[in-house]
Amino acid sequence: TTLVQLGSFLLFIKPKAYYNILLQLAISSKMPSAKEELKEQLKASPSFRAELKDKLKSALLSKVPEARPIVYNFDSYMVTDVQPGQLRVLEVDERLVLPTNTLIRLLVTASDVIHSWAVPSLGIKMDAIPGRLNQVWLTINREGVFYGQCSELCGVNHTYMPIVVEAISPRAFLTEYVKKWIQ
Template sequence: TPVMEGIINFHHDLMFFLITITLFVCWMLFRVITLFDEKKNKIPATIVHGATIEIIWTSIPALILLIVAIPSFALLYSMDEIIDPIITLKVIGSQWYWSYEYSDNLKFSDEPLIFDSYMVQEDDLAIGQFRLLEVDNRVVVPTNSHIRVLITASDVLHSWAIPSLGIKLDACPGRLNQTSMFIKREGVFYGQCSEICGVNHGFMPIVVEAVSLEDYLTWLKNKINFDFNI
């Protein structure tokens, strides 16, 4: 997703500052240890105040923080942008499974598409499926499409998180949180609940399968049992 690409690029840019600051601090420590050795300087320096150096070590960190903050806030607010979504996916967290609701098919069906998604037990896994990550009902979405995601919970706090898509949003009872995603390529993306929600917190995975728009419409047609033109 563009959000995840932004997070990766921001991480790479931030690493430049982190490495530079780390090397500078290590160099300063080494200089202090070697130049201000007790054996070399029997009489310690009596300097207690320096306006110039204080201005420097205050202004430079402030400038670095400002340089870091500008792209950070831009990326943060871009996560909240909802751009003309073609699909609205509602996510409901429960102990200990996820429920999903597609409501955009109401012109073809009398009721929205709703299903629950449970973790596949280890004994039921097929070859190639991942332990503790596979579910019985995957979320299917089209690629290259703006998708709005509404998230809430029915009992306790949960968190719908898919690291590879750059998505992590809390599911709170009585509150509807919103985010968006735009997946650029087809694939299967895995996530898990990221808020401790009880004894089976570690057993409510998330699986999002991104397919082409044609395959998505075919999947939706089979789910709602309605033959509309693709």
Template structure:
């Protein structure tokens, strides 16, 4: 989860998020190289006496036309690869439906025995010692680790957005429309997210909590919740 004064992403908990962090570093290095070049040219211009009688410089014009195009290609290719990876959902192990309301989430597990529950934020006065304010919920989304989870996202009233940064997931919840995304939690843990679309007065108070556990623990939890 996020920490105070944090400048970087949260720790990745899925292959997609690892790819996104790698692309972020790749783009940042290119931006740093461009800024360094511009700063050097500005410094050189301000400190050196320049005179030029050049009327026609086709080579220079060719270079500053081709070079930016190459930079854009080096950004576009890995970006498109990750984009297609995020949209690809092949034979999910579990399907979860998330329905946004003002201001809570409803979750449905429909692959086996139907399991449906609402997930509300735990009020500060009811929060156990050591838990996170404005992030804890009364019922977490529990999923098996190392399994492909398909999430179908919709809304009951206004626009919402189901987002968990550590898993690299953010999907809009639109009334009357079903959007889908997927993730694979590569390690056990508890991952926090929040509604990422302004949805009214209590928009800040509908957190998302995903708990990744071994398959045996998930089966025990599912049996307990279904009974």
């Protein structure tokens, strides 16, 4: 289900119906030339539809007063000296901690070569490209620890690039982690 704000209306729609609603809005437009142009762009260009979808989501977040973005940079490295109970070649020095049941926007880039940031159990795989900022929206439905790895052959140390996402309740996230970032 997708949440879209159009003016003062909030729409909850299924992904397949999303483009049909946008197409209907384009058809009901009062300007014939703009209506036809938008109608053709919606039909022909998947990237235009994806960009429009992202713009609508960001507009929604920017218009809701309670939605305050929390931004922080995150780097982690593989732990070579694992402790009992840790997974060899999958444990990192710093886990990415995210709240559950929250719309999250991840921005990923790389500083050296192309990587692919993948956490299969969360359904995330996105390229990290030097000089480019890629984004993905996600909502984690349950608490837990989710493991992933770089899934792009990026060099000699490709097999030593694990990813660990720890999902915790929004209350725990706010009390523990936001206090750290504000200080």
